[in-house]
Every structure is written in C-alpha cells, then in structure tokens.
Amino acid sequence: MVRYNAREVEPKWQRAWEEAGLFRARRDPARSKYYVLEMFPYPSGRIHMGHVRNYTMGDLIARYKRARGFNVLHPMGWDAFGLPAENAAMAQGIDPRVWTYRNIADMRAQMKLLGLSLDWSRELATCDPEYYACQQALFLDFLDRGLVYRKASVVNWDPVDMTVLANEQVIDGKGWRSGAPVERRELTQWFFRISDYAEELLAALDDLPGWPEKVRLMQRNWIGRSRGLQFAFATRGAPAGFETLEVYTTRPDTLMGASFAAISPDHPLARALEAADPRIAAFCAECRRIGTSEEALETAEKKGIDTGIRVVHPLDPDWELPVWIANFILMDYGTGAIFGCPAHDQRDLDFARKYGLPVRAVFTPPGGADRVGAEAFVPPRTETVFYLRPVSGEPRAMTGDAAVEEAIALAESGGWGRGVVKYRLRDWGISRQRFWGCPIPVVHCDSCGIVPERRENLPVLLPEDATFDRPGNALDWHPSWKHCPCPACGRPARRETDTMDTFVDSSWYYARFTAPRAGTPTVAEEVAYWMNVDQYIGGVEHAILHLLYSRFFARAMIATGHLPGKCAEPFTALFTQGMVTHETYATTDSAGRVRWHSPEEVVRGENGVTLRDGTPVTVGPSVKMSKSKKNVVDPADIVDQYGADTARWFVMSDSPPDRDVEWTAAGADAAWRHLQRVWRLAEEARDAGPGVPGEAPELARAVHRAIAEVTEAIEGFAFNKAIAALHSLTNAVAKSRAPGPDRVAAMKVMAQLMQPMTPHLAEEVWHLLGGEGFVTDAPWPEADPALLAAETITLPVQINGKRRAEISVAPDADRAAIEAAVLADPAVRKWLDGGQPKKLIVVPGRIVNVVV
C-alpha cells in the first residue's frame, strides 16, 4: 500500500490543470455563465488563514458550479495601493512599487500552491498603470457628469510631522510617530456625490434577496433616512448675518420640551463668535482636538459652552432658549444645529443635568408621571404615549409618528418650517494626501483654475524617483512631478498631488475582471455576458463601506456608459464569511506604548507566557487576525507539512463559514489523517474481491444520502455540514463489505463530492479507480430519490413534553396506526398508569406527544 504523498501529487495535478487550460474563462453566449468572486487581497506579502478560508470557499463554489455545467469566471487580483507600502518605504527605504510587486509575487506563489481554480490570465493589480489609467478616465467621466466636486473637509493633522494622519494612525488623540496631540484641520478635498444616490441605494436594498439581511440592515442604518422638521429660530444678540439659526430635528413633537439650542463647534456661528471671544475660541480649539472619527466624538465627554445668544421659541414669542456650542453636534449632519429636549433624549438629558438646564417632559407612558429621572423616556415612535404638551391642541394620547407629522403640518401651515427628508450618508471624500494611490488627473492653473487633464495625456503616472525620507505626501515633496503645462492654456501649472482613496480602486475591479487588458475601463460585450457577480464572498468587516461604495460606483459607471443598466447591483449574492481569529500578545515599552507580538515570538514555559528573552507577555482575547496586532498565523507551514488539500479541508470543516473561527493547530493533523484514510479506502476498494453482495444496496443508500446532503450543504453555504456528510460516507465505506466494483463506484462518487474541497486528492483517487479524464471535469452526481427513503423510521414519544419512549413505524404510517402503536408501547402504558391520555399530538414523521 502506498501512502498518499501530497507533496508529489499536488504539483502534478496543478500542472495538468494548467496545461489543459481548465480554468481559463472564455465568453460563450451558448452557455450559462457563473461569476464567483472573492474580495481581492491587500498584498501584504504573506497569505494568512483568513485568505485560505476565503479563497477555499470561493474555489469550492467555483468548482461545484463548474461540475454543474456553468461557464465559470473566477479571477484574482490585488488591492495594491495603500498605506502599508508607504510605511515600509519610510521605515526601510524601499520604494513602494518595488515592495508591492515583490509582495504580490510572494503571495501569488503561495496562493498557487493551494490549487485554486483561478483564471490567472486575468490577474490585475490596482497599482498597475494599465488599471489606474482606466480609473483616471472614469474619474474624468464622473467629473463631466457632475458626480465629483470639491469642498472643505476636516482631516487629522499632526502638527509635528506636518502631515495628515489616518484614523488608524491616531492613538489616544496623538500622532503614532510624533506623539503630538492631533488637531483637526480643514482642507479642500475631492468628493463623489454618493448622497445623490442615497434614496436609490436605500430602496434597492429591498431587492437584494441574495444578500444577508444583517448587511442590508447595516446599510439601511448607515444611509439613515429620516423625516423631520427644518426651521429657523430667530436669534437675539447674535452677530450680524446670524439673525436666524437653522435647525433640523427628527422629533419636532418634543418642541414644547425644548430647553436649549446647540450648535457644532464647526458651525459658521461658532466660528464667528470665536473671533471675538477668547473663551469660546479656547473651547472650540479643545473640541478640535477630539479627532475626526464619529466614535471619538461620541465617546468623548459631552461638553458645551453658553454663547450668551438666545433664540425665540417658534410657538411662543416670549419663550427664549440659550444657544450653546456643544462638542457632540456634527456639522456634517442636518444643519449642524439642533434644539435639545432633555426629557426625551439621553444625550440631551446628560447635557442638561451637567449644565443645570431645565428638563420638562412632553409625553409620558400612558398613566405615567410628569417627572424625569436619570433616564430619558425614549419609546419607539410607533408606540402610543400620552402627550402632556403637544405642539397644539389639548393633552391627549397618540403615537410619536402621528405627533411628528402634526408638528410638521403645524409648522408648514404657519409658514415657519417645513418637513424634510435627510440622510445620515455623507458624500464620499476621496482625496488622500498620500503618494501610493491613483493620482487625481486634474491640474491647478493660476489662470484657468481647476482643469481636467486631457484624456490623451492619461495615465498621469506616479513618479519612479520619489523619496520617503520625511513624513507627508512624497508626491508633494517631489522636485518636479507636480509641475506641468495647463491642459487648457499651456502655461505652467501644478498637478493635483492628492491621490484617490483606495476604496475607489476596489469599487470597480469586479467589472474590470471581465476585460482586464482592454484599453477602456470595460468592454460592452464582456460586461454584458459576465456581469453581474453571481456570488461575492468576503469579510463582514466590509459590510458597509466597500459594498456601499461599489453599489454607488456601479451606478456612476452606468451613468457614464461604462456598464449596462442591469449592473446597478453588481453583486447578485453576497456571502460574508466569518473572520479567522487568534489570541493577541502584547508588551508595554518604556514610553508606555503597547507593542504587539506575533505567535512565533511568544513562548509558553514554566514562567507563563513570555517573549524568548523572558519578558512577560499579556495574552489578549482572540480577535480578528490583523497585521497591526501581529496575531497572524502563516498557513504556508501547514501547506508545506501536509499539503494544500489538508489546509483546505481543515478551514472548511471546523466552523460554519459565516462564523468566526479561532485558528488552532489541533485540527490540521486530524484533517490530514482523514485524507489518508480516504486514500486507503480507495486502494482497498480497487483491490477488494467479491465481498458480500447483500451489502451493496446499503452502501448505495449511503452514497446517495451523501450526494443529497453534500449538495444541499454546498447550496446552503454550510460547508462544515458537507464535510460532516463526507465523514459519514467515509465511515459507511469503511464498514462495508460490499463487492469491489460497488466499493469502487462509491469511492468515485466520494472523489466527485470531495473535488471542490480537496481537488488534488480527488483527482488522484479518480485516476486510481479508472475515472475518465479529470474529476474536475466530471459532472456533479445526482442522488436517486428511491435510494434516500428509509425502510422504517423511529418516532420519539413524549409524555407531557418529555421524551419517554420510541416506536418504530413505516415511513408512511397513518395517524391511527401511530396512535395504536403508541398506546400499545409498554413504556407509555407505564407512564399512563392505567389512565387515558388527555390529548395525543401526532406530528407525522417527527414526534408523538401524549398529554396526561
């Protein structure tokens, strides 16, 4: 008997598949296509278990659909622009281009060892000029179509390094390199008008049955459609030009509980007051140190300052409210100004208690008291409550929704306000003050202003000789790159040195894969045939930004003629895989900063968990594997030791695909042993003699049950259950003494069913047992329904809901027969103790419950 040798077998079949060109996708209008895509990786240089899991899932689907007769497109590429390349450039003096392409070569080599059914001829990297030239053309088309504009927006500014920081680079409000407190600074930046599509992006979510409900819900909440009242307060004591203060509220029904107005520190009125009042200037400056992320703003201590300005309540000219500047009001949402009703908003209540502002209930639970404690009363708007102080009329009970509409109607009829729909979704800021990204193809000319680069001058290439010896944007520092003639007047002008957000790169790569070498972003026949992506697979961490941006981008590409109308939703079905997690290991350096350590740096000994030099390590919880926390495991070791099939089998077997899996070495050995067992059974089947013919039907039933279960599991993305079914089939074959040919037939089906998961072993088994051609090319087996039915079934019998007995009946036994069998059962008689059942519930094929 020959031991299965993955090291020899795997490269052999990989070569054979490649020589046969099995995975080369060709447009063929006569055949149904199936486009399966996994979110392409950032080329960090090493693949990790998360990649293995992600690509094995996609490969499983691709191979299964192939066996089902589809013309499959399964491409791979690289999300190759981004910060890490610049960090490497600064830390190690390596050119980002060199670093990135070296990483791509390394990762491609590691990935090829996995035996994925990818069409490598379509490979692309977003940093290829071939790719970003097309992206620049798209940008110019979007610009022509009015989908792009410039406006001022805030960034994290490191005042020591004189550079813009990513949110990730801000740690506890300080720059990661300089340690200096970060400031908010305003820059003029480029934006895509995604908010123009807010309503459409929201409405279309209802028509995406192939997407997980949780992702659609997250996107709905992110877009955040709200209907509310917009109105202007008349001000008293405000500087000239601020005679009114425009506010937006989703709860105009609480107007009679208003106790203050609040504006953002970035509100024009705040800025005007800042100039004159050092106290206000100091407060606003403090607010600007919080950072730009919503999380930072929301979790910061709520603070405010009274401006001394008053506004007049719209329903009572004698009622004045103070105007505060508050650090939790966002300039980006609504009008950047609100009125606060502390009784019915927890944040407003905390604020009012802190600064001694009045708290007055507008409504109470039916029969509740007119008093507000430590918690604001915020019932769902659909709930009926008792309005003590409605905006008009007598106190009465109504729903929040009704009261809101009443308040809007009142404002509209009184002419002092109007009902408006607003969205939380903001326009997409794409400017990045970074080198390693797609240059924005515009030119700043002193005479002509902002001028798009001429299309014949595309691509605007990144320079090859940038230096990274100081922080900031190397494009900006470059001595000559930005100087160019104005495309309009020809006079000396300056290139835009901002590059595009890397989310732009990943917002259309799925379309580019249908014609990756074309001179235009897309080719009409190719997108017409291959789009949309039938199955998209990736991490749930992309549930909002990447997927929402891609949905917008597809619409923008339709508007500019790069995609047909059917592509508005480019991903027909989405599967969000769980993450691969691992414990984290941390130490603290002398400056008190946390240092993360990789699993290889850590030793477990008698002194507990330490570094090799004995430094104690804090073991953190198991979290998403990430480079930043260094809790990454290298799957190359497993592939090297056991082969790709073992790694593939293992990552599919342990957890449901949509749930997180904690990486553990324990299962790898078990997976390898199972594959060895399958190989042994194949050899035994080939060598088996006449055996016991009477066992053949039972083996056939096991085979067909496995076909049915594996097929159903794959269709339902329950790969762990498919593997469980294959384990059961393996046990059945091992136990069977059926004749050799029956066992050979069983093992050939086993090879077909395992092919999507462990393609190399499957080919080898198929070949050993005399299968024709590649098992990869064999059609998917069909289960025979006649072989799926059992001869008798066991029904559990409950007495008062507790299982007390079982009866054995024919699968088609009728109710009377089942009742008779139940009442005749000795265990049931014992529990009945001579009495009659009060009720007998029979669920055919399932269970019997006797109520006594």
Added chain:
RNA sequence: GCCCGGGUGGCGAAAUGGUAGACGCAGCGGAUUCAAAAUCCGCCGCCGCGAGGCGUGUCGGUUCAAGUCCGACCCCGGGCACCA
C-alpha cells in the same frame, strides 16, 4: 456612545417550534505490535449505584412541545466614513 452580529459538552459544532449534542477534535478503555508510530473496535453532557433528575449566557413569558418565538438583562466580537 450609536448600528450589526454571536453565546449549546473539555473543544469546534448539529438541530423546517418536534428525540439537544449529528459529524469531528481531545480524552478514556481495548485489539494489533518485541516496542512505538500508524491503524482498527468501543465508551464519552452533568449529577446519581439505580429509578431518575438537571442541562443550549441570565431572568421572565407564549406553547401539548422552546436552543429555536416574545420581553428585559449580561458578556464577547465587527463597523463607525483616512487600515484594508
């Protein structure tokens, strides 16, 4: 803070409102072996000698029947617009 998930044996998990723990890992016992590895067979939620009782994060509810449905809470994870 806000939005979205998740929580079931020692571990990963399975279960159209209908036998909780399929399948696997670890463990235990046995066979084989000079011995070991590998392999094969068996046991394996907890308590109890047993009859039986208890068990799906916690508390409460609906139901003949709840891991599954409803309400409140606890813990863990993801996202929060410049990480990708």
